[in-house]
Amino acid sequence: MIELQVALNGAVTHPAMPRTADEIAADARACVDAGATLLHLHAFDDDGVESLAAGPVGRMLRAVRASCPGIPVNVTTFAEIVPDPAERLRLVESWTELPDLVAANQGEDGIDEVSAVLAARGVGIEACVLGTGDVERFLRRGDWWRFERLVVEPLEEDTDDALALDALMEDMVAAAGVTLPQLHHGVGRASWHVARRAVGRGHAIRTGLEDTTVLEDGSPAASNRELTEAAATLLRSVGRARS
Known part of the structure; x- marks a missing residue:
């Protein structure tokens, strides 16, 4: 089965983007019902600021x-939320409730x-690469x-730039003998082209309001659920073509 991760929220502006714990939980449930198998989340404080x-x-x-028992939950460690590496480490060390996974951007100071710290506590680490330097x-x-x-x-x-960079990064890790499972995603309308390429190669994909606020045809997405439904349809259609 090809996994479908949904990135519900982040540093984006959309009327349907969830911020409170209850909003995130309800939106996550709707996305799981629509076909999401993994969740990527950002927490917000009482003032609506990422934390x-x-x-x-x-x-x-x-x-x-x-709301979503049994669904793996991935939490961001994005440096733009807490730019100071020492402070970010201190906050992560203070976590009492641990996610199943975290996203670790390989180009950020202090990410190692x-x-x-999180791996020692049993949290799985996703290595995220945003460019060839990463x-x-x-x-x-x-x-x-x-x-x-x-x-x-x-x-x-x-779109052309996104697909070219996607292929180049994949080629680089393949040439180095890396055999980790891969998940690919882009941003904006290009995200759908990246997703199609990834599914055609058997890789997991990601969608959600953190990544795009438009559907594949360029029309506005009303919600994370609508994006999830569209991505699930893409998975089925490309999957049939591969079989």
Whole structure:
């Protein structure tokens, strides 16, 4: 089965994007019902600001797990939320409720320390690469087998540029002998072309309002559920073509 991850929220503006723990839990349930098999989440504090603090992260995780039992939950460790590496590490160390996985952007300062702390506590680490420099850094580590998954993120708005970068990053890790499961996603309308390419190659995909606010035809997406339904349809159609 090809996995479908949904990134419900983040530093985007959309009227349907969930922020509170209850909103995130309800939206997550709707996405799971529509075909999501993995969830990627950002926590928000009481002021509606993204947070890595233990309180908001814990409240969100408890609410989502109550609404979506058995669905793996991935939480961001994005440096733009807490730019200071030492402070980010301190906050992550304070977590009392742990996600199943975290997304670890390989180009960020301090990500190795954050990953080590969470891995020691049993949290799976997704290695996220946003460009060729990230791939090179990831490969220099020499311990790729310690990660749960490689997330390939060609964050280019132009479709041709996104597809070219997606293919290049995949070729780089393949040439290095990396055999981790892969998940691919883009941004905006290009995200759908990246998804089609990925599914055709047997890789997991991601959608959600963090990544795109439009459907494949360019029309506005009303919600995470609508994006999930569209991605699930893509999975089925491309999957049939592969079989």
